[in-house]
Amino acid sequence: MKAIQRITLASPVLNGNERKYVLDCIDTGWISANGKYVTQFEEKFADFCGTEHAISCANGTVALHLPLLAYGVGEGDEIIIPTFTYIATANAIKYCGATPVLVDSENDSWNIDPYKIEEKITPKTKGIIVVHIYGHPVNMDPIMEIARKHNLFVIEDAAEAHGAEYKGKVVGSIGDVATFSFFGNKVISTGEGGMITTNNRDLAAKMRLLRGQAMDPNKRYWFNEIGYNYRMTNLQAAVGLGQLENIEWHLEQRRRVATQYIESLSQFNDLFTLQPEMSWAKHTYWMVSILLNDKVKASRDEMMSLLEADGIETRPLFYPMHQMPPYYEENANYPIADQVSSRGFNIPTNATLTNDEIDYICNRLVYHCQNNL
Ligand SMILES: Cc1ncc(COP(=O)(O)O)c(C=O)c1O
Missing domain, CATH: 3.90.1150.10 (Aspartate Aminotransferase, domain 1)
Incomplete structure (x- = not known):
């Protein structure tokens, strides 16, 4: 048997309302970061993960950067991550001036080995980023236990794991914060794009602020701190909503x-x-x-x-x-x-x-x- 054409590893399937919603953006001129699809995509994604908040952003890398910034991670801090991950997990920590501390995988799932984390904790450790690698959820219970014991935050890097479940709970709702990527090869895509989910209201507000250049919500064009333009466009969210519906x-x-x-x-x-x-x-x-x-x-x-x-x-x-x-x-x-x-x-x-x-x-x-x- 011969393959007729090259079989690709991954490619997006845009077979729902994506086209209709994108055309609506173009017809109405709402192509930038403000627009109804951004809000709808965020609300529907929060529902999907069972979290209070979902904050869209430009990609899955800045989705990691924003919670680290919101937690105040900076120079001298250490964040524990699996060594077996995509480089964005480590880079986001470096962007803050902090140091990623690496942990080996467990034999079965290839995810971070929960039983090798504690030996890497020092007085400088601020948090743990776990990665649901290739879509397989991490063994979260022992990790949450270690985190609570040592007063560390847990970020789930769920860039690859939309819809994966740990003990019946959808990933994105287990750690303190979770992050997703919507790159073209992901389970659902917006071309480029990212999302952050959390139940922590203050953290969500801080991440929304930093995502939009940290402009004071009560005083336009007034900035009390340095922020970022990490926003998702309405066009991307239109694609995302169509994808998420399916x-x-x-x-x-x-x-x-x-x-x-x-x-x-x-x-x-x-x-x-x-x-x-x-x-x-x-x-x-x-x-x-x-x-x-x-x-x-x-x-x-x-x-x-x-x-x-x-x-x-x-x-x-x-x-x-x-x-x-x-x-x-x-x-x-x-x-x-x-x-x-x-x-x-x-x-x-x-x-x-x-x-x-x-x-x-x-x-x-x-x-x-x-x-x-
Ligand atoms: C585990 C992991 N984290 C973060 C990212 C970064 O996402 P993005 O490419 O959207 O910036 C990816 C991307 O594939 C990833 O696999």
Whole structure:
């Protein structure tokens, strides 16, 4: 069986009211940050997460920067994060002049290991950012317990995990604050965009202030502090609202795709393993991820090239922070993150993948692994 055209890793599906709402923005001239779609998108997203507040912003990176600023994080402070994440998590901390302190992954979910956090806490630690990696929720209970014990805030970086659930609770409503990305490859997208959810009214007000250059709400063009222009436009929110109205469909499609992969590939767990779904978790399957077993002699990159030649786009798992120049650690000891990163890659997880395409991907993957023992 041959793929007719390249199967992409991810692409947005804009099959709801997105077009209608965007045209409304254009027809009415409401294309900037003020406009009804911004408000509606925020209200509907807060409902979706079950939080009091949702604050839209320009992307998932500034969505992390804003709560750190609102908490007053600055020079000399330390924030605990998983080493196995996308670099935005660490960069947002650096933007504040603070230091990310890295923790290894747990073996099962590949998320931050809750039992390795406490040893990294110092008098300088102000908070923890957990990351629901590839859409699998973090084991939140032990982390919230540690945070309360040491008086730390918890930010959920849910950039990849819209709709994932931890013990029946949707992510974004478990930590003190949560952040989301709506980049084009995410479960739902606004092109570029971000959202912050919280139940903390004062924090929400502070983040809204900082998002809009910190202009005094009672005195136009008066600024008591330095703020940022981190706003989302009405055009982006129009797309976001259309996407959000259909989020159950998007989530169902991802689960359909992941289920077919799991059913076809689990029997080959001598060759590779899939990121598992823990018993307490509802994975959102932003990206289905494969980890090659040592028995497969081809490197991860060789395997990805073989699949590319078959017309199948893949993507390497993230490099852990401690391996890269901005966050390099000389005597790093993060064996799980190193192992997962060096042997893992994402396979196509589009909402529109057909059964035949998934079959084709599975066949080629198994074929190349068996040919490289
Ligand atoms: C874990 C994580 N955090 C933050 C971000 C940043 O989001 P954005 O690209 O919208 O700035 C991403 C983006 O993919 C991400 O994967």
